[in-house]
Amino acid sequence: MKKEVLILLLILLSVAQAQETYIKDEITVTNSRPEITVVFDEQVTIVTAQIIGLEENIFYSVNYTTEDNILFLMNANNYLINGNYELQIYYQDYMGNPSQVIQPFIVDAPAMNIWIESPPLGASQIEVFDVTVKSEEDSQCRYSPIQNPPPNAFNYNFLFDLEESTSHFAYGINSEESLFYLNNPSPDENGFYADFYVKCNDENGITHLAELYLTYDPTPPSLGVSITPNPITDPNEPFTELTLTSTDRVVCTYTENGEQNEFDDYYPEEVLSYKKEHLLILDFTELGNRPIQELFDEELFEYDITCTNLAGLTATAGVSLTVAFEDEFSINMNSPGSYTNEESVDFEIETSIQTLGGCIYGVGTADNDFSEVIDNKVYKTNLGSLAEGEYSYVVNCVALSSKTKTLDFAVDRTEPVNLSIEMGENSCSLDTVNAIVSASDDNEIDRFNYSVVKVSDILVEGSTNSGEISQRVDMEENETYKLVVTAYDEANNFLQGEKSFVAKPSSAVECDYVSPNTFIEETPTSEGLVVDIGCSDIDSGCLSAFKYGLSSETETCNILEHTQNLNESIILLSDQIVCWIVYDLNNNNATGEEFVEFITPEEVFPPHCFNNETDAFETDVDCGGECVVCESGSACFDNSDCSSNSCNPLILECVEPNCENNYQDGDESDVDCGGSCNICSLGQSCSSDNDCETDVCSNSICSEDLTTDTDYDGMPDYWEEEYNFDINDPTDADEDTDNDGFTNLEEFKAGTDPLDENSKPKTGDSDKDGMLD
Numbered sequence: 001m002k003k004e005v006l007i008l009l010l011i012l013l014s015v016a017q018a019q020e021t022y023i024k025d026e027i028t029v030t031n032s033r034p035e036i037t038v039v040f041d042e043q044v045t046i047v048t049a050q051i052i053g054l055e056e057n058i059f060y061s062v063n064y065t066t067e068d069n070i071l072f073l074m075n076a077n078n079y080l081i082n083g084n085y086e087l088q089i090y091y092q093d094y095m096g097n098p099s100q101v102i103q104p105f106i107v108d109a110p111a112m113n114i115w116i117e118s119p120p121l122g123a124s125q126i127e128v129f130d131v132t133v134k135s136e137e138d139s140q141c142r143y144s145p146i147q148n149p150p151p152n153a154f155n156y157n158f159l160f161d162l163e164e165s166t167s168h169f170a171y172g173i174n175s176e177e178s179l180f181y182l183n184n185p186s187p188d189e190n191g192f193y194a195d196f197y198v199k200c201n202d203e204n205g206i207t208h209l210a211e212l213y214l215t216y217d218p219t220p221p222s223l224g225v226s227i228t229p230n231p232i233t234d235p236n237e238p239f240t241e242l243t244l245t246s247t248d249r250v251v252c253t254y255t256e257n258g259e260q261n262e263f264d265d266y267y268p269e270e271v272l273s274y275k276k277e278h279l280l281i282l283d284f285t286e287l288g289n290r291p292i293q294e295l296f297d298e299e300l301f302e303y304d305i306t307c308t309n310l311a312g313l314t315a316t317a318g319v320s321l322t323v324a325f326e327d328e329f330s331i332n333m334n335s336p337g338s339y340t341n342e343e344s345v346d347f348e349i350e351t352s353i354q355t356l357g358g359c360i361y362g363v364g365t366a367d368n369d370f371s372e373v374i375d376n377k378v379y380k381t382n383l384g385s386l387a388e389g390e391y392s393y394v395v396n397c398v399a400l401s402s403k404t405k406t407l408d409f410a411v412d413r414t415e416p417v418n419l420s421i422e423m424g425e426n427s428c429s430l431d432t433v434n435a436i437v438s439a440s441d442d443n444e445i446d447r448f449n450y451s452v453v454k455v456s457d458i459l460v461e462g463s464t465n466s467g468e469i470s471q472r473v474d475m476e477e478n479e480t481y482k483l484v485v486t487a488y489d490e491a492n493n494f495l496q497g498e499k500s501f502v503a504k505p506s507s508a509v510e511c512d513y514v515s516p517n518t519f520i521e522e523t524p525t526s527e528g529l530v531v532d533i534g535c536s537d538i539d540s541g542c543l544s545a546f547k548y549g550l551s552s553e554t555e556t557c558n559i560l561e562h563t564q565n566l567n568e569s570i571i572l573l574s575d576q577i578v579c580w581i582v583y584d585l586n587n588n589n590a591t592g593e594e595f596v597e598f599i600t601p602e603e604v605f606p607p608h609c610f611n612n613e614t615d616a617f618e619t620d621v622d623c624g625g626e627c628v629v630c631e632s633g634s635a636c637f638d639n640s641d642c643s644s645n646s647c648n649p650l651i652l653e654c655v656e657p658n659c660e661n662n663y664q665d666g667d668e669s670d671v672d673c674g675g676s677c678n679i680c681s682l683g684q685s686c687s688s689d690n691d692c693e694t695d696v697c698s699n700s701i702c703s704e705d706l707t708t709d710t711d712y713d714g715m716p717d718y719w720e721e722e723y724n725f726d727i728n729d730p731t732d733a734d735e736d737t738d739n740d741g742f743t744n745l746e747e748f749k750a751g752t753d754p755l756d757e758n759s760k761p762k763t764g765d766s767d768k769d770g771m772l773d
Contacts, residue, residue: 019098026104032207034107036074036087043069047090047098051076054084062087079207080107112136114198114210117167121271122196123215123310128175131196131214133160133168139200139208141168145180146197156199168200174216182216187276188309189247191217213271220313221248225305227282231322234329235295235400236354236376238288240321242280242303249274250307250315257302274310284323292400298324329353331395331405334378339443339491341413345383349395349407353377357398366396366404386411412491416441419487419497426504428511430477435469439487439495446490453482453498472712475503507695512540512586520578520594524601525628531570531596533580538688538697540585542566548580557593574598601628619652630654639665669700715748723754 051060064074074087087103116122118132135141140163142156158180162169172178186193193215200208224245232240244252244263251273252263263280267273287299301321308314334348349359354376360366361381370379379397388411396404416439423435437448451461452473459481460473475481481503486496504510516537523530535542548570549561557579564570570578579593601609608615609627614635623630624641634654636647642654646665657666659677667675670684674691680702682694689695692702708717713730720727723737725744733745740757747754750761 019100022099022101024101024103026106028106028108030107030109031205032080032082032107032109033076033078033205034080034105036103038064038072038074038089040070040072040091042093044091044093045069046072047092049074049087049089051080052086052088053080054086081209082107082109082111109206112139112200112202112206112208114141114200114208114212116196116212116214120312121269121274121310122213123217123312124173125216125218125311125313127216127218128177129173129216131170131173133170133198133212135166135168135200135202135208137202138165139168139202141198141200143170143180143199144197145194156197168198173214182214186215186217188215188217188249189222190219191215191248191311215310217248217309217311217313220315221246221250221307221309223250223305223307223315223317225303225317225319227303227319227321231324232284233324233326234353235288235325236356238284238323238325240282240284242282242319242321244278244280244305244307244317246276246307246309246315248309249276250278250309251275252278252305252307254280254303254305268308271310282321287323288325296325296327298322326353327400329355329397329399329403331359331397331403331407333407333409336409337490338408339410339412339489341411341491341493343385345386345411346380347383347393348378348380350378351376351397351399353399355397355399357402359395359397361393361395363391363393366394388413410443410491412443412489413493414442415493416445416487416489416495419485419495421483421485421497421499423483423499423501424511426502426508426510427475427481428504428506428508430475430503430505431472433469433471433473433475433481433483433501435483435485435499437464437467437469437485437487441487441489441493443490446488446492448485448487450483450485453484454479477503477505479503505695507539507689509540509585512537512584512588514539514584515588515590516542516582516584518580518582518590518592520580520592520596522596522599523628524599524604526601527571529572529596529598531572531578533566533570533582533592535566535582535584535590536688537584537588538690541690543583543585546580546582548578551577551579553577553595559591559593572596572598632656714745719748725754 046064049062049064051062052058053060060080061077062074063077064072066072085105085107087105089101090098092098113136115134116131117134119129133141141160143158143160144156160168161171170178170180173180174182180194182192182194184193185191193213196212196214198210198212202208225242227240227242229240232238251266251268253266254261254263263278265273265275265278299322301323303319303321305317306314330352332350334350335346336342347361351359356376358373359379360369362368370381372380390408390410392406392408394404394406396402418440420438421435422437427433433452439445447463447465448467449461449463450469450471452459452471460471462469462471479502480500482498482500484496484498486494488494516535519534521532521534523532533546533548535546544565544567545563546566547560547563549558551557557577559579559581566582575598576596577593578596579591581589581591583589605627608617609622612621614621617626618624619636619641620630620634623634624636629643630636630641631643632654636642636652636654639645639647641647644654644656644666646655646657647653648655648661649663659672662671664671668677669675669687669691670680672678673680673684674686679693680686680691682702682704684702685700686692686697686702687700689697691697694702694705696703696705704718706716706718709715710717710727711730713733715725715733717727725732734743736743737754738757740760742760744754746761752761753759
């Protein structure tokens with residue numbers, strides 16, 4: 001190894017007590033691991049010695065040896081990349097006086113080229129392949145998949161399988177043979193890559209680092225090609241752009257009517273020349289300069305394009321271009337639009353080709369010059385202040401021929417009126433605002449812009465042409481919000497209005513707009529015919545009180561005559577018409593009327609129900625079983641035997657219902673939950689959504705809300721939680737977690753397992769190779 005020798009001659013003052021610092025002149029060394037010789041004029045003790053990399057402020061340790069404590073050989077423990085450094089030595093003389101010496105130096109080691117010779121450009125068409133690395137000089141080399149900059153340059157722990165002078169061979173890349181894998185998806189379709197870091201020590205002991213690149217791509221690219229404009233019709237602008245897009249990074253050549261050409265950036269030996277998009281400017285000025293008798297002859301050009309990816313796989317594409325210069329051209333009005341509310345009206349027209357003869361305009365007759373002309377295509381002027389009304393301007397333009405066109409517009413400065421925002425006082429959703437908006441105008445309403453505002457914060461903005469608003473926005477229950485709506489007419493005049501509302505969930509009482517269901521039940525008893533009025537409401541629930549009236553068949557029934565609770569019965573002793581009205585908690589109502597024929601128990605129940613004995617088909621004396629239901633305190637077998645619908649299973653006795661008795665009774669839908677008791681948990685039985693903590697009763701079971709999608713990515717929360725996705729991250733819908741070629745969203749829609757590469761949607765092309773299975 002060549003050594004860089006740095007001699008430091010220091011004069012020590014043995015009587016000094018304060019620490020002295022000596023800074024030497026900067027020198028340059030040409031070795032990345034220099035050996036430094038330090039000489040003192042008397043014996044000293046080294047306290048510490050270190051090297052500091054000044055650019056990165058990195059500290060490097062130093063080893064040193066000495067035989068006489070006067071001459072010291074110091075070595076940096078690490079590879080030093082080219083840059084600026086300081087050697088700092090703290091020492092004491094034989095009297096114990098401390099001192100420091102600082103030697104600035106520059107490492108300027110000669111660089112050596114290191115590159116991949118095979119596969120070319122480091123790109124392979126096959127999954128497992130061998131790599132040949134070339135070094136400019138004879139060297140011993142190692143490699144690593146992880147970059148190890150100083151001070152860790154020694155951590156290159158992969159040995160090349162064979163080294164011959166300047167050639168270094170690594171076998172079985174991407175397999176267990178090398179344990180070096182290409183696991184990173186590359187920018188190329190179906191491709192994978194890995195960074196390939198190489199460290200070589202040349203014959204002079206100088207260390208050289210190289211950051212190389214390996215990639216594997218088994219498929220050729222897919223190409224797309226377009227030409228805009230096509231055809232070329234303007235002889236004054238005979239240019240077009242050919243755009244080539246590819247699924248892989250490629251370099252491309254093309255033929256124009258059989259003549260071979262290259263794209264401007266065609267350098268196949270340089271990796272950076274391989275791109276996924278290439279642009280080619282096609283210039284047909286020569287055709288635009290043809291004599292007038294040939295100028296409008298149509299020409300057809302065929303382009304055949306061949307592109308090669310990094311792995312050397314090719315694909316072709318073709319496209320045709322027509323050059324057909326036209327004498328005809330169009331005149332269009334850029335501004336104003338069909339309507340304007342400008343006080344001072346700007347008038348701008350544009351022709352489809354360059355009109356070298358210019359354009360003029362006027363009312364009735366075109367006799368005024370435009371004040372500004374751009375590229376003989378865009379013509380501008382100001383018409384000044386115009387009153388409200390309709391206007392027509394005549395424009396005449398001259399290219400190779402002359403063309404005249406009348407352009408119409410209207411000036412309207414009157415704002416819309418009668419802005420209406422139709423929505424409830426409550427949102428009835430915590431994630432969506434729904435409203436119908438309308439307004440009137442002499443012309444047409446163009447659009448409604450809107451925003452949802454909380455205090456002064458705009459939460460979301462949107463626009464609608466139809467007047468229907470259904471905007472997703474997260475809101476907090478019972479908080480007040482505003483929907484601010486601005487109606488614009490076609491001239492951009494506007495009228496603004498707002499509507500305040502309170503955020504409520506759909507299950508809120510205030511959001512129940514559906515009438516309850518009602519029914520009547522008749523039970524003959526010894527005291528008379530017992531009539532019970534029932535009410536059911538799956539949304540907000542029923543009010544406990546109801547109103548009813550009684551009348552004969554010849555009288556009018558007054559539905560508001562009496563008021564009592566639903567759990568109280570009406571006792572009839574004769575035929576009556578019963579009319580009634582029930583209410584839910586949001587005051588929606590339902591009515592009923594029925595002629596009730598008086599019947600006695602003896603007409604309904606069998607004779608054994610009236611013998612004052614407990615018979616075989618009774619649970620107590622003349623009640624239960626086949627007889628009338630029993631009152632509290634009577635014996636029973638199940639809830640149906642009791643008027644309270646509560647039979648205590650431990651003592652088999654009719655009791656009053658209780659929400660904490662560990663069995664289902666009363667109006668409960670499951671044990672101690674539902675009805676008038678606490679709400680039921682997931683999986684318990686239910687009669688309505690109100691019985692469930694999830695607010696979802698499906699097939700009489702409290703179920704998950706299968707529609708909740710917190711991040712609005714198309715995958716409901718229950719499914720994301722099942723597969724450990726993030727319900728707050730919408731980007732995971734586009735990820736392919738099991739690398740089977742289908743996104744997580746596609747797997748959800750197909751009902752397949754997003755974590756199993758063998759479970760994939762059936763598309764008829766399971767490997768997505770473009771060929772049906």
